[in-house]
Amino acid sequence: MKIQDVIVMLNQIERDGVIKRYAIGGAVGATFYLEPVSTLDVDVFIAFKPQQESIIVSPTPIFDYLRGFGCKMEGEYIVISGWPVQFLPVSGPLLEEALDNGVEVDVEGEPARVLAAEYLAALALQTGRAKDKARLLQFIEAHALDRKKFEELVERHGLTDTWREFQRQFLQ
Amino acid sequence: MKNDFDFERIWKSKRALRQRLATAPIVEKLRMLDALHQRAVAIRGARFREVTAVQEKPGRYGDRKEKGSRLSTS
Numbered sequence: 001m002k003i004q005d006v007i008v009m010l011n012q013i014e015r016d017g018v019i020k021r022y023a024i025g026g027a028v029g030a031t032f033y034l035e036p037v038s039t040l041d042v043d044v045f046i047a048f049k050p051q052q053e054s055i056i057v058s059p060t061p062i063f064d065y066l067r068g069f070g071c072k073m074e075g076e077y078i079v080i081s082g083w084p085v086q087f088l089p090v091s092g093p094l095l096e097e098a099l100d101n102g103v104e105v106d107v108e109g110e111p112a113r114v115l116a117a118e119y120l121a122a123l124a125l126q127t128g129r130a131k132d133k134a135r136l137l138q139f140i141e142a143h144a145l146d147r148k149k150f151e152e153l154v155e156r157h158g159l160t161d162t163w164r165e166f167q168r169q170f171l172q
Numbered sequence: 173m174k175n176d177f178d179f180e181r182i183w184k185s186k187r188a189l190r191q192r193l194a195t196a197p198i199v200e201k202l203r204m205l206d207a208l209h210q211r212a213v214a215i216r217g218a219r220f221r222e223v224t225a226v227q228e229k230p231g232r233y234g235d236r237k238e239k240g241s242r243l244s245t246s
Contacts, residue, residue: 001206001209001210001213002206003202003205003206003209004199004202025233028205031201031202031205032198032201033194034194035190035193035194035201036193036201036202036204036205036208037208038208038209038211038212039205039208039209039212040209040212040213040216043233045233082209082210082213083209088233091233092233095233105198107198107199107202108199123233126233127233142190142191142194144194
């Protein structure tokens, strides 16, 4: 079980043109900025090439491609090197912008594209489950955010009230 | 028996550990993630033996007002 093998495979999927671009999000993405926390799966946000875009986005080409490498399907997940990976097409302006602004991190010579910290935090605020709120608190406590950039994102994407409520609940 | 827990010192030490982990080289953090994942799989596996891959309820990413365009297998 090696997350680095997942990164290698993601780069290969992109290189071979099955997807246009990817960026790792969720708890695995957050690990690039925070202390590691236990997680069960890998969230990978993806954009398709323009000709692949349609009303119903199908994961079939990705799954077919990965099956060729011996990866197995498990419900909505495909298992790569022991990690259940979920491919999530970007939907909504915040995610689209987050994917466009993904950052590349060198992992022993292999580039890994990850959502930027401020976008991970804004997405956590938007998603709003208990674990997302906990993650946002981690980002704040670890001083892992450019607060100005984060608050601009919050405002631009209509999350000001949610942010105000979060601050009232957890930061006052 | 004297209770000499110094909670201030304990919290300080915990914060320092978390900070040390957060700033560890990414390769080291990814190895820790692998180890944590294996442990989570073992714990969940004991509870849900019929499922071979562990799953958690995915977050509803994207704009709340829009229908999420989750991948469709249909």
